[in-house]
Amino acid sequence: MSGFLGVVVLVVLMGMSVNPVLAASFTKAVLRYDRIMTGKLSGLQVVIVPLTVGTETKVKLVFASATVGTGQSATTTSLPTNAIALPGIGAAVGAGTSITVVCTDLTVGTTYAFNLLTVGTGMGVTTPAAGAYLDTISTLDAGDSTVDTTTVTSRIISNDQVVITANVPPTFTFTLSGNTDAFTTDLASDSVSSTNGISVAVTTNAAKGWTGWIKSLNQALTSVVAGESIGTSGTINGAAEPCAVGTDCYVLDVGVTSGTGGGTLTADAEYGGDGSTTGGTFTSVFQPFAARTGKTNGDTVWLRAHATMVATKAAANDYTDTWTVVGAGNF
Helix, strand or coil: CHHHHHHHHHHHHHHHHCCCCCCECCCEEEEEECCCECCCEECEEEEEECCCCCCEEEEEEECCCCEECCCCCEECCCCCCCCEECCCCCCEEEECCEEEEECCCCCCCCCEEEEECCCCCCCCEECCCCEEEEEEEEEEECCCCEEEEEEEEEEEECCCCCCCCCCCCCCEEEEECCCCCCECCCCCCCCCEEECCEEEEEEECCCCCEEEEEEECCCEEEECCCCEEEECCCCCCCCCEECCCCCCEEEEEEEEECCEECCCEEECCCCCCCCCCEEECCCCCCEEEEEECCCEEEEEEEEEEEEECCCCCCCCCCCECCEEEEEEECC
């Protein structure tokens, strides 16, 4: 009978030993290499959510093949938004195939994170050849017993970077506000009249800016009905000249409003008038009227005509001229 009882006790004890107590896996465990290209010195980011009640004192990383450097630095900056810093984070020690980071007790269900940086020689780990590797994250108590542990698969590849290329094409926009303009008052021999003006809007990414040119079809205000003209005055001499009241005078006055950009926007000296009575001479060939020396967004140039005439000028309502206005970027 005693022998029978001994067998029963032995069987019971054997049955109890079949299921040893094992550490639980984390609710979540992430081991992110900063570089997963083979042969690179990489920092690491660790994210864990404890599952098991225990008194943790450190987090341990064991690598299947990555080479652990001799110096380590654990930090809690630039963490995921849903994680808090590993509490009590202290020394990080690397040896052989593992790194151990000191911490204080963790709370079950809380998401913790920390980083291991490559800010100094040997810090972090050096990645192995391309392939899949089983790395392990564990928490340990003061006696180095495992509290939680999870094995993760780390993938190392031949190249982990993507080079992005782009092209910015040269751009140049040059727009006239309208294609007709008229003097605001009837021409007279005792005063100088002006047109409303046409504006030119310019935007370009040309490094050296842009230039605008103008030429006149008639170099005069010409009437077919009257058979007479009010000719342009002055000469191309790099200076605006006044219209003398009582003489035939027809000139171009240019004003500028700078957009945003580099360099300087200026009216050409020939046409930089005073806005009311002075301007430059019209010609049948293109003459520059304004220019900028750098890139710009939204330059505006105003083109206005001023005119007066002799007292005996024949009456007619068809005095006219046509301007051709062009521009180009200085690439």
